[in-house]
Amino acid sequence: MRISARGWSRLVHPAVVIILTAVVIGIPLWLALVTSAKSQGEANLPDLSLPRVWHLWDNYSQAFTQGRMLWALFGSLLVMVPSVAGVLIFGSLASWVLARRAGRVMAVLYSAAISGIILPPAVVTIVLLLRQLHLASTPIGMVLVYMGMYMSLVIFFVTGFVRTIPVEVEEAARMDGARPLGIFIKVVLPLLRPVIATATILICLYIWNDVFYAFFVLGGGTYSTLPLNLYSVASSNLYQNNWNLVFAYVVLMSLPLVVVFVVAQRRIISGITGGAVK
Protein backbone atom coordinates (compact mmCIF):
# COMPACT_ATOMS: atom_id res chain seq x y z
CA MET A 1 0.00 0.00 0.00
CA ARG A 2 1.34 3.42 -0.89
CA ILE A 3 1.35 6.06 1.74
CA SER A 4 -0.44 9.14 0.45
CA ALA A 5 1.47 12.42 0.35
CA ARG A 6 -0.91 13.76 2.95
CA GLY A 7 -0.32 10.85 5.33
CA TRP A 8 3.43 11.23 4.91
CA SER A 9 3.48 14.87 5.91
CA ARG A 10 0.92 14.49 8.71
CA LEU A 11 1.97 11.31 10.45
CA VAL A 12 5.03 9.52 9.13
CA HIS A 13 7.31 12.52 8.77
CA PRO A 14 6.84 13.87 12.34
CA ALA A 15 7.28 10.36 13.72
CA VAL A 16 10.52 9.88 11.79
CA VAL A 17 11.81 13.25 13.01
CA ILE A 18 10.97 12.55 16.64
CA ILE A 19 12.47 9.06 16.66
CA LEU A 20 15.62 10.19 14.85
CA THR A 21 16.11 13.11 17.23
CA ALA A 22 15.54 10.94 20.29
CA VAL A 23 17.94 8.21 19.16
CA VAL A 24 20.71 10.24 17.54
CA ILE A 25 20.92 13.16 19.97
CA GLY A 26 18.75 12.05 22.88
CA ILE A 27 20.63 8.87 23.81
CA PRO A 28 24.14 10.36 24.10
CA LEU A 29 22.90 13.41 26.03
CA TRP A 30 20.73 11.25 28.27
CA LEU A 31 23.73 9.04 29.03
CA ALA A 32 25.76 12.06 30.11
CA LEU A 33 22.90 13.40 32.26
CA VAL A 34 21.99 10.20 34.13
CA THR A 35 25.60 9.17 34.67
CA SER A 36 26.37 12.57 36.17
CA ALA A 37 23.80 11.85 38.93
CA LYS A 38 24.94 8.35 39.84
CA SER A 39 27.14 7.08 42.64
CA GLN A 40 30.67 6.09 41.75
CA GLY A 41 29.84 2.39 41.92
CA GLU A 42 26.81 2.73 39.72
CA ALA A 43 28.64 4.92 37.20
CA ASN A 44 31.51 2.46 37.00
CA LEU A 45 29.93 0.95 33.91
CA PRO A 46 27.84 3.74 32.36
CA ASP A 47 24.38 2.74 31.14
CA LEU A 48 21.09 4.42 30.27
CA SER A 49 19.19 3.52 33.45
CA LEU A 50 18.12 6.14 35.97
CA PRO A 51 20.25 6.39 39.10
CA ARG A 52 19.06 4.07 41.91
CA VAL A 53 20.39 6.59 44.39
CA TRP A 54 20.68 10.20 43.29
CA HIS A 55 24.12 11.75 43.85
CA LEU A 56 23.47 14.89 41.85
CA TRP A 57 24.59 17.45 44.42
CA ASP A 58 27.61 15.43 45.62
CA ASN A 59 28.93 14.88 42.12
CA TYR A 60 28.37 18.41 40.93
CA SER A 61 29.93 20.04 43.96
CA GLN A 62 32.88 17.62 43.78
CA ALA A 63 33.38 18.29 40.07
CA PHE A 64 33.06 21.99 40.80
CA THR A 65 35.83 21.98 43.41
CA GLN A 66 38.04 19.28 41.92
CA GLY A 67 37.86 20.90 38.47
CA ARG A 68 38.42 24.36 39.98
CA MET A 69 35.53 25.52 37.87
CA LEU A 70 35.32 29.13 39.04
CA TRP A 71 38.99 29.70 38.31
CA ALA A 72 38.69 27.97 34.95
CA LEU A 73 35.57 29.98 34.09
CA PHE A 74 37.48 33.13 34.94
CA GLY A 75 40.40 31.95 32.79
CA SER A 76 38.12 31.11 29.87
CA LEU A 77 36.50 34.55 29.97
CA LEU A 78 39.87 36.24 30.50
CA VAL A 79 41.21 34.87 27.22
CA MET A 80 37.99 34.80 25.18
CA VAL A 81 36.63 38.32 25.69
CA PRO A 82 39.79 40.31 24.79
CA SER A 83 40.60 37.93 21.89
CA VAL A 84 37.19 38.33 20.30
CA ALA A 85 37.02 42.09 20.91
CA GLY A 86 40.56 42.65 19.64
CA VAL A 87 40.29 40.50 16.55
CA LEU A 88 36.98 42.11 15.58
CA ILE A 89 38.11 45.71 16.09
CA PHE A 90 41.51 45.35 14.38
CA GLY A 91 40.11 43.02 11.73
CA SER A 92 37.19 45.27 10.72
CA LEU A 93 39.40 48.36 10.65
CA ALA A 94 41.81 46.63 8.25
CA SER A 95 38.97 45.08 6.23
CA TRP A 96 37.41 48.45 5.55
CA VAL A 97 40.63 49.71 3.99
CA LEU A 98 41.25 46.42 2.14
CA ALA A 99 37.76 46.50 0.66
CA ARG A 100 37.76 50.17 -0.37
CA ARG A 101 41.25 50.58 -1.80
CA ALA A 102 42.22 48.77 -4.99
CA GLY A 103 45.56 48.01 -6.54
CA ARG A 104 48.16 45.28 -6.51
CA VAL A 105 49.52 46.00 -3.02
CA MET A 106 46.06 45.69 -1.47
CA ALA A 107 45.37 42.47 -3.39
CA VAL A 108 48.61 40.93 -2.11
CA LEU A 109 47.95 42.09 1.44
CA TYR A 110 44.42 40.67 1.30
CA SER A 111 45.64 37.28 0.05
CA ALA A 112 48.27 37.16 2.78
CA ALA A 113 45.73 38.16 5.41
CA ILE A 114 43.23 35.43 4.53
CA SER A 115 45.82 32.66 4.03
CA GLY A 116 45.41 31.86 7.72
CA ILE A 117 41.91 30.50 7.04
CA ILE A 118 43.52 27.55 5.33
CA LEU A 119 47.00 27.26 6.81
CA PRO A 120 47.19 25.66 10.26
CA PRO A 121 48.91 27.71 13.00
CA ALA A 122 52.46 26.58 13.73
CA VAL A 123 51.57 25.55 17.24
CA VAL A 124 54.98 24.31 18.45
CA THR A 125 57.02 27.29 17.34
CA ILE A 126 54.34 29.62 18.76
CA VAL A 127 55.47 28.35 22.16
CA LEU A 128 59.08 29.13 21.30
CA LEU A 129 58.17 32.64 20.20
CA LEU A 130 56.10 33.28 23.33
CA ARG A 131 59.03 32.17 25.51
CA GLN A 132 61.32 34.62 23.74
CA LEU A 133 58.75 37.38 24.30
CA HIS A 134 58.26 36.31 27.95
CA LEU A 135 54.59 35.68 27.22
CA ALA A 136 54.57 31.88 27.62
CA SER A 137 51.79 30.57 29.91
CA THR A 138 50.24 34.04 30.19
CA PRO A 139 46.71 35.10 29.23
CA ILE A 140 48.18 37.94 27.12
CA GLY A 141 50.15 35.42 25.08
CA MET A 142 47.03 33.29 24.64
CA VAL A 143 44.97 36.31 23.55
CA LEU A 144 47.57 37.35 20.96
CA VAL A 145 47.81 33.79 19.62
CA TYR A 146 44.02 33.53 19.24
CA MET A 147 43.94 36.93 17.57
CA GLY A 148 46.61 35.81 15.10
CA MET A 149 44.66 32.60 14.43
CA TYR A 150 41.25 34.17 13.80
CA MET A 151 42.28 37.48 12.19
CA SER A 152 42.12 35.80 8.78
CA LEU A 153 38.56 34.64 9.30
CA VAL A 154 37.42 38.10 10.39
CA ILE A 155 39.17 39.85 7.49
CA PHE A 156 37.68 37.35 5.03
CA PHE A 157 34.13 37.77 6.31
CA VAL A 158 34.19 41.53 6.88
CA THR A 159 36.00 42.49 3.66
CA GLY A 160 33.45 40.53 1.63
CA PHE A 161 30.66 42.27 3.51
CA VAL A 162 32.07 45.81 3.18
CA ARG A 163 32.21 45.35 -0.60
CA THR A 164 28.42 44.97 -0.63
CA ILE A 165 27.94 48.32 1.17
CA PRO A 166 27.67 51.24 -1.30
CA VAL A 167 30.36 53.90 -0.85
CA GLU A 168 27.66 56.59 -1.02
CA VAL A 169 26.62 55.93 2.59
CA GLU A 170 30.05 57.11 3.72
CA GLU A 171 29.97 60.21 1.58
CA ALA A 172 27.27 62.09 3.43
CA ALA A 173 29.33 61.91 6.61
CA ARG A 174 32.41 62.92 4.67
CA MET A 175 30.64 66.04 3.37
CA ASP A 176 29.96 66.97 6.97
CA GLY A 177 33.70 66.93 7.52
CA ALA A 178 34.03 63.67 9.45
CA ARG A 179 37.51 62.14 9.57
CA PRO A 180 38.19 58.54 8.46
CA LEU A 181 38.17 57.10 11.98
CA GLY A 182 34.92 58.95 12.72
CA ILE A 183 33.31 57.64 9.54
CA PHE A 184 34.44 54.11 10.38
CA ILE A 185 33.04 54.23 13.91
CA LYS A 186 29.81 56.15 13.24
CA VAL A 187 28.85 54.97 9.75
CA VAL A 188 30.61 51.73 8.80
CA LEU A 189 30.75 49.82 12.06
CA PRO A 190 26.96 49.92 12.68
CA LEU A 191 26.38 48.55 9.16
CA LEU A 192 28.73 45.64 9.86
CA ARG A 193 26.50 44.26 12.60
CA PRO A 194 25.30 41.11 10.78
CA VAL A 195 28.78 39.99 9.78
CA ILE A 196 30.24 40.89 13.16
CA ALA A 197 27.51 38.77 14.76
CA THR A 198 28.48 35.80 12.59
CA ALA A 199 32.18 36.15 13.35
CA THR A 200 31.56 36.68 17.07
CA ILE A 201 29.45 33.55 17.43
CA LEU A 202 31.85 31.33 15.48
CA ILE A 203 35.03 32.62 17.14
CA CYS A 204 33.47 32.46 20.62
CA LEU A 205 32.53 28.83 19.96
CA TYR A 206 36.03 27.97 18.77
CA ILE A 207 37.87 29.71 21.60
CA TRP A 208 35.46 28.63 24.35
CA ASN A 209 35.91 24.98 23.37
CA ASP A 210 39.54 25.08 22.28
CA VAL A 211 41.84 22.71 24.08
CA PHE A 212 44.69 22.08 21.60
CA TYR A 213 46.19 25.56 21.42
CA ALA A 214 45.42 26.24 25.09
CA PHE A 215 47.47 23.16 26.02
CA PHE A 216 50.55 24.51 24.28
CA VAL A 217 50.22 28.12 25.35
CA LEU A 218 48.72 27.95 28.85
CA GLY A 219 49.68 24.40 29.79
CA GLY A 220 51.69 24.17 32.99
CA GLY A 221 50.99 27.80 33.91
CA THR A 222 48.83 29.39 36.59
CA TYR A 223 45.92 30.14 34.29
CA SER A 224 43.55 27.55 32.96
CA THR A 225 40.34 27.27 30.95
CA LEU A 226 37.21 25.12 31.26
CA PRO A 227 38.20 22.57 28.57
CA LEU A 228 41.75 22.30 29.98
CA ASN A 229 40.33 21.48 33.40
CA LEU A 230 37.85 19.02 31.89
CA TYR A 231 40.84 17.21 30.41
CA SER A 232 42.66 17.07 33.73
CA VAL A 233 39.50 15.99 35.60
CA ALA A 234 38.90 13.28 33.01
CA SER A 235 42.53 12.15 32.92
CA SER A 236 42.71 11.78 36.68
CA ASN A 237 39.30 10.09 37.02
CA LEU A 238 38.94 7.85 34.01
CA TYR A 239 41.50 5.27 35.02
CA GLN A 240 39.44 4.84 38.20
CA ASN A 241 36.25 4.85 36.10
CA ASN A 242 34.81 7.86 37.96
CA TRP A 243 32.45 8.53 35.09
CA ASN A 244 30.02 10.32 37.39
CA LEU A 245 32.51 13.14 38.03
CA VAL A 246 33.56 13.39 34.40
CA PHE A 247 29.95 13.78 33.31
CA ALA A 248 29.10 16.15 36.14
CA TYR A 249 31.86 18.39 34.81
CA VAL A 250 30.65 17.90 31.22
CA VAL A 251 27.09 18.92 32.14
CA LEU A 252 28.19 21.90 34.23
CA MET A 253 30.47 23.11 31.47
CA SER A 254 27.99 22.66 28.60
CA LEU A 255 24.85 23.91 30.33
CA PRO A 256 25.48 27.69 30.17
CA LEU A 257 26.10 27.69 26.43
CA VAL A 258 23.13 25.41 25.74
CA VAL A 259 20.82 27.63 27.82
CA VAL A 260 22.03 30.77 26.04
CA PHE A 261 21.44 29.02 22.74
CA VAL A 262 17.96 27.73 23.48
CA VAL A 263 16.90 31.20 24.63
CA ALA A 264 18.43 33.05 21.67
CA GLN A 265 18.42 30.27 19.07
CA ARG A 266 16.67 32.14 16.29
CA ARG A 267 19.08 35.05 16.46
CA ILE A 268 22.11 32.79 16.80
CA ILE A 269 21.23 30.59 13.82
CA SER A 270 20.35 33.52 11.58
CA GLY A 271 23.50 35.21 12.89
CA ILE A 272 25.69 32.29 11.82
CA THR A 273 24.20 32.02 8.37
CA GLY A 274 23.67 35.76 7.83
CA GLY A 275 27.31 36.57 7.21
CA ALA A 276 28.57 33.19 6.06
CA VAL A 277 26.29 32.26 3.17
CA LYS A 278 25.58 34.87 0.59
Added chain:
Amino acid sequence: MIPSLSAASGRSPRRAVLYPSWFLAPAFAVLAVFFFLPTVFNFIYAFTDWSAFHDDIRPVGLANVKAVMSNGSLLSSLRITIVYAVLVAIMQTGFGLGLALLLERDTRINRFARVVFFIPVLMSALAVGYTFQALLKPDGPLNGLLGALTGQHVTIPWLGSTTWTVVTVAFVNSWKWMGLAMVIFLAGLKTIPADVLEAARIDGAGRWRTFRSIRFPLIAPAVTFNVATALLGSFNGFDTILATTGGGPAQQTEVLNIYIFRVYGNGLFAQATTMSLALLLLVALLAFPVIGYLRKRERVL
Protein backbone atom coordinates in the same frame (compact mmCIF):
# COMPACT_ATOMS: atom_id res chain seq x y z
CA MET B 1 26.81 61.88 -9.60
CA ILE B 2 29.47 64.45 -8.84
CA PRO B 3 32.44 63.80 -11.16
CA SER B 4 35.14 64.46 -8.60
CA LEU B 5 33.79 61.67 -6.41
CA SER B 6 33.19 59.05 -9.08
CA ALA B 7 36.60 59.72 -10.59
CA ALA B 8 38.30 58.60 -7.39
CA SER B 9 39.99 55.48 -8.71
CA GLY B 10 41.55 52.82 -6.50
CA ARG B 11 45.09 54.06 -6.94
CA SER B 12 44.60 57.77 -6.55
CA PRO B 13 46.23 59.40 -3.54
CA ARG B 14 42.73 60.53 -2.51
CA ARG B 15 41.83 56.95 -1.62
CA ALA B 16 44.89 56.71 0.61
CA VAL B 17 43.67 59.80 2.47
CA LEU B 18 40.10 58.56 2.80
CA TYR B 19 41.21 55.09 3.87
CA PRO B 20 44.49 55.58 5.73
CA SER B 21 47.07 52.82 5.54
CA TRP B 22 47.69 52.88 9.27
CA PHE B 23 44.25 51.27 9.76
CA LEU B 24 45.91 48.12 8.46
CA ALA B 25 48.75 48.28 10.96
CA PRO B 26 47.28 46.64 14.12
CA ALA B 27 45.77 43.67 12.27
CA PHE B 28 48.86 43.04 10.20
CA ALA B 29 51.19 43.47 13.17
CA VAL B 30 49.31 40.73 15.05
CA LEU B 31 49.24 38.53 11.95
CA ALA B 32 52.94 39.06 11.24
CA VAL B 33 54.19 38.37 14.75
CA PHE B 34 51.78 35.69 15.96
CA PHE B 35 50.89 33.90 12.76
CA PHE B 36 53.54 34.33 10.08
CA LEU B 37 56.64 34.49 12.29
CA PRO B 38 55.88 31.11 13.97
CA THR B 39 55.20 29.68 10.51
CA VAL B 40 58.64 30.86 9.36
CA PHE B 41 60.15 29.42 12.58
CA ASN B 42 58.50 26.14 11.64
CA PHE B 43 60.75 25.88 8.57
CA ILE B 44 63.84 26.59 10.70
CA TYR B 45 63.35 24.65 13.93
CA ALA B 46 62.21 21.47 12.16
CA PHE B 47 65.89 21.10 11.25
CA THR B 48 67.38 21.63 14.72
CA ASP B 49 67.79 19.54 17.87
CA TRP B 50 65.50 21.79 19.99
CA SER B 51 64.31 19.72 22.95
CA ALA B 52 63.51 19.85 26.64
CA PHE B 53 66.76 18.11 27.52
CA HIS B 54 69.33 20.82 26.76
CA ASP B 55 69.30 24.60 26.51
CA ASP B 56 71.21 25.17 23.29
CA ILE B 57 69.60 24.68 19.88
CA ARG B 58 71.80 23.48 17.02
CA PRO B 59 71.03 22.70 13.37
CA VAL B 60 70.97 18.98 12.59
CA GLY B 61 69.96 18.95 8.94
CA LEU B 62 67.44 16.31 8.03
CA ALA B 63 67.93 14.18 11.16
CA ASN B 64 64.36 14.80 12.43
CA VAL B 65 62.81 14.05 9.06
CA LYS B 66 64.85 10.83 8.89
CA ALA B 67 63.80 9.91 12.43
CA VAL B 68 60.05 10.31 11.79
CA MET B 69 60.42 8.58 8.43
CA SER B 70 62.37 5.58 9.71
CA ASN B 71 60.02 4.83 12.62
CA GLY B 72 57.11 5.07 10.21
CA SER B 73 55.22 7.69 12.22
CA LEU B 74 55.32 10.39 9.53
CA LEU B 75 53.70 8.32 6.80
CA SER B 76 51.26 6.62 9.14
CA SER B 77 50.13 9.92 10.71
CA LEU B 78 49.79 11.51 7.28
CA ARG B 79 47.73 8.59 6.01
CA ILE B 80 45.48 8.55 9.07
CA THR B 81 45.00 12.33 8.94
CA ILE B 82 43.91 12.18 5.29
CA VAL B 83 41.60 9.17 5.84
CA TYR B 84 40.06 10.84 8.89
CA ALA B 85 39.56 14.20 7.11
CA VAL B 86 37.96 12.61 4.05
CA LEU B 87 35.64 10.47 6.19
CA VAL B 88 34.58 13.49 8.25
CA ALA B 89 34.01 15.61 5.13
CA ILE B 90 31.78 12.92 3.59
CA MET B 91 29.82 12.07 6.74
CA GLN B 92 29.41 15.60 8.05
CA THR B 93 28.23 16.96 4.71
CA GLY B 94 26.01 13.93 4.09
CA PHE B 95 24.38 14.02 7.54
CA GLY B 96 23.97 17.80 7.32
CA LEU B 97 22.29 17.61 3.93
CA GLY B 98 20.03 14.75 5.03
CA LEU B 99 18.96 16.65 8.13
CA ALA B 100 18.37 19.85 6.17
CA LEU B 101 16.13 18.06 3.67
CA LEU B 102 14.28 16.23 6.45
CA LEU B 103 13.75 19.35 8.56
CA GLU B 104 13.28 21.84 5.73
CA ARG B 105 9.56 22.61 6.22
CA ASP B 106 8.81 25.11 8.94
CA THR B 107 6.71 22.99 11.28
CA ARG B 108 6.89 23.15 15.05
CA ILE B 109 8.45 19.67 15.35
CA ASN B 110 11.07 20.50 12.72
CA ARG B 111 12.02 23.73 14.45
CA PHE B 112 12.42 21.84 17.72
CA ALA B 113 14.52 19.12 16.05
CA ARG B 114 16.79 21.74 14.46
CA VAL B 115 17.52 23.23 17.87
CA VAL B 116 18.26 19.80 19.34
CA PHE B 117 20.57 18.83 16.48
CA PHE B 118 22.48 22.07 17.01
CA ILE B 119 23.24 21.38 20.70
CA PRO B 120 26.33 19.21 19.98
CA VAL B 121 27.84 22.06 17.95
CA LEU B 122 27.91 24.12 21.13
CA MET B 123 29.43 21.41 23.30
CA SER B 124 33.16 21.07 23.72
CA ALA B 125 34.53 18.33 21.47
CA LEU B 126 36.21 16.86 24.54
CA ALA B 127 32.82 16.54 26.27
CA VAL B 128 31.37 14.89 23.16
CA GLY B 129 34.33 12.55 22.97
CA TYR B 130 34.01 11.39 26.59
CA THR B 131 30.29 10.84 26.11
CA PHE B 132 30.90 8.58 23.13
CA GLN B 133 33.78 6.82 24.87
CA ALA B 134 31.27 5.75 27.52
CA LEU B 135 28.51 5.00 25.01
CA LEU B 136 30.74 2.85 22.78
CA LYS B 137 32.43 0.66 25.41
CA PRO B 138 32.34 -3.05 24.45
CA ASP B 139 30.01 -3.64 27.42
CA GLY B 140 28.49 -0.17 27.08
CA PRO B 141 24.98 1.18 26.36
CA LEU B 142 25.09 1.05 22.54
CA ASN B 143 26.03 -2.64 22.45
CA GLY B 144 23.44 -3.19 25.19
CA LEU B 145 20.74 -1.59 23.02
CA LEU B 146 21.82 -3.54 19.95
CA GLY B 147 21.78 -6.70 22.05
CA ALA B 148 18.26 -5.98 23.24
CA LEU B 149 17.12 -5.39 19.65
CA THR B 150 18.74 -8.48 18.17
CA GLY B 151 18.31 -10.76 21.16
CA GLN B 152 22.00 -11.64 21.14
CA HIS B 153 24.98 -10.65 23.25
CA VAL B 154 26.67 -7.86 21.28
CA THR B 155 30.27 -6.87 22.07
CA ILE B 156 31.43 -4.81 19.10
CA PRO B 157 34.74 -3.08 19.98
CA TRP B 158 33.71 0.26 18.43
CA LEU B 159 36.84 1.99 19.67
CA GLY B 160 39.10 -1.06 19.86
CA SER B 161 39.55 -2.11 16.25
CA THR B 162 42.82 -1.17 14.58
CA THR B 163 41.00 -0.94 11.22
CA TRP B 164 37.58 0.55 11.91
CA THR B 165 38.09 2.83 14.89
CA VAL B 166 39.12 5.72 12.63
CA VAL B 167 35.67 5.46 11.03
CA THR B 168 33.96 5.51 14.44
CA VAL B 169 35.96 8.55 15.53
CA ALA B 170 35.21 10.33 12.26
CA PHE B 171 31.53 9.56 12.89
CA VAL B 172 31.69 11.05 16.39
CA ASN B 173 33.27 14.23 15.01
CA SER B 174 30.63 14.41 12.26
CA TRP B 175 27.92 13.90 14.89
CA LYS B 176 29.25 16.93 16.74
CA TRP B 177 29.36 19.20 13.69
CA MET B 178 26.44 17.99 11.52
CA GLY B 179 24.12 20.59 13.10
CA LEU B 180 26.28 23.38 11.67
CA ALA B 181 26.30 21.76 8.22
CA MET B 182 22.50 21.41 8.50
CA VAL B 183 22.03 25.11 9.30
CA ILE B 184 24.21 26.12 6.34
CA PHE B 185 22.29 23.81 4.00
CA LEU B 186 18.97 25.13 5.31
CA ALA B 187 20.11 28.67 4.52
CA GLY B 188 21.15 27.51 1.05
CA LEU B 189 17.83 25.76 0.40
CA LYS B 190 15.95 28.89 1.41
CA THR B 191 17.63 30.90 -1.35
CA ILE B 192 16.09 28.71 -4.09
CA PRO B 193 13.28 30.72 -5.71
CA ALA B 194 9.85 29.15 -5.31
CA ASP B 195 8.89 29.76 -8.97
CA VAL B 196 11.79 27.58 -10.17
CA LEU B 197 10.50 24.68 -8.07
CA GLU B 198 6.96 25.40 -9.20
CA ALA B 199 8.07 25.29 -12.86
CA ALA B 200 9.75 21.93 -12.27
CA ARG B 201 6.59 20.58 -10.66
CA ILE B 202 4.47 21.69 -13.63
CA ASP B 203 6.97 20.03 -15.97
CA GLY B 204 6.24 16.82 -14.11
CA ALA B 205 9.53 16.43 -12.22
CA GLY B 206 9.28 14.15 -9.20
CA ARG B 207 10.90 14.70 -5.79
CA TRP B 208 14.17 13.00 -6.73
CA ARG B 209 14.42 14.60 -10.15
CA THR B 210 13.78 18.06 -8.68
CA PHE B 211 16.46 17.47 -6.09
CA ARG B 212 19.04 16.10 -8.52
CA SER B 213 18.53 18.63 -11.31
CA ILE B 214 17.51 21.80 -9.51
CA ARG B 215 17.96 21.91 -5.77
CA PHE B 216 21.35 20.20 -5.49
CA PRO B 217 23.05 22.35 -8.16
CA LEU B 218 21.62 25.49 -6.56
CA ILE B 219 23.03 24.63 -3.15
CA ALA B 220 26.49 23.91 -4.60
CA PRO B 221 28.02 26.89 -2.72
CA ALA B 222 26.77 25.41 0.55
CA VAL B 223 28.30 22.05 -0.40
CA THR B 224 31.62 23.76 -1.13
CA PHE B 225 31.52 25.62 2.16
CA ASN B 226 30.67 22.51 4.17
CA VAL B 227 33.17 20.18 2.50
CA ALA B 228 35.95 22.76 2.70
CA THR B 229 35.38 23.61 6.37
CA ALA B 230 35.03 19.93 7.29
CA LEU B 231 38.25 19.03 5.48
CA LEU B 232 40.24 21.93 6.91
CA GLY B 233 38.80 21.44 10.39
CA SER B 234 39.65 17.76 10.48
CA PHE B 235 43.16 18.15 9.07
CA ASN B 236 43.52 20.02 12.37
CA GLY B 237 41.49 17.37 14.23
CA PHE B 238 42.49 16.81 17.83
CA ASP B 239 39.90 17.06 20.66
CA THR B 240 37.45 14.40 19.52
CA ILE B 241 40.22 11.88 18.98
CA LEU B 242 41.95 12.74 22.24
CA ALA B 243 38.75 12.14 24.21
CA THR B 244 37.62 8.96 22.45
CA THR B 245 40.80 6.99 21.79
CA GLY B 246 43.78 9.24 22.60
CA GLY B 247 45.25 8.04 19.28
CA GLY B 248 44.84 4.33 19.94
CA PRO B 249 44.39 1.43 19.53
CA ALA B 250 48.00 0.77 18.49
CA GLN B 251 48.26 4.41 17.28
CA GLN B 252 45.79 3.71 14.48
CA THR B 253 43.88 6.96 15.09
CA GLU B 254 47.00 9.03 15.72
CA VAL B 255 46.52 12.00 13.40
CA LEU B 256 49.28 14.60 13.06
CA ASN B 257 48.04 16.84 15.88
CA ILE B 258 47.78 13.94 18.35
CA TYR B 259 51.34 12.95 17.40
CA ILE B 260 52.54 16.54 17.84
CA PHE B 261 50.86 16.70 21.25
CA ARG B 262 52.34 13.39 22.43
CA VAL B 263 55.89 14.01 21.18
CA TYR B 264 55.86 17.58 22.51
CA GLY B 265 54.81 16.19 25.88
CA ASN B 266 57.85 13.91 25.74
CA GLY B 267 60.09 16.97 25.32
CA LEU B 268 61.05 16.26 21.71
CA PHE B 269 60.15 19.76 20.51
CA ALA B 270 62.03 19.60 17.20
CA GLN B 271 60.30 16.38 16.14
CA ALA B 272 56.95 17.93 17.01
CA THR B 273 57.94 20.93 14.86
CA THR B 274 58.82 18.59 11.99
CA MET B 275 55.34 17.08 12.16
CA SER B 276 53.78 20.54 12.40
CA LEU B 277 55.64 21.41 9.20
CA ALA B 278 54.32 18.22 7.61
CA LEU B 279 50.77 19.29 8.53
CA LEU B 280 51.36 22.74 7.04
CA LEU B 281 52.63 21.26 3.78
CA LEU B 282 49.82 18.68 3.65
CA VAL B 283 47.16 21.35 4.03
CA ALA B 284 48.85 23.68 1.54
CA LEU B 285 49.22 20.88 -1.02
CA LEU B 286 45.72 19.40 -0.64
CA ALA B 287 43.41 22.20 0.43
CA PHE B 288 44.04 24.63 -2.40
CA PRO B 289 43.39 22.13 -5.25
CA VAL B 290 40.34 20.69 -3.44
CA ILE B 291 38.76 24.11 -2.97
CA GLY B 292 39.61 25.04 -6.56
CA TYR B 293 37.96 21.84 -7.79
CA LEU B 294 34.81 22.43 -5.74
CA ARG B 295 34.49 25.98 -7.01
CA LYS B 296 34.84 24.78 -10.61
CA ARG B 297 32.07 22.23 -10.06
CA GLU B 298 29.90 25.02 -8.67
CA ARG B 299 30.13 26.78 -12.00
CA VAL B 300 29.61 23.65 -14.11
CA LEU B 301 26.57 22.39 -12.23
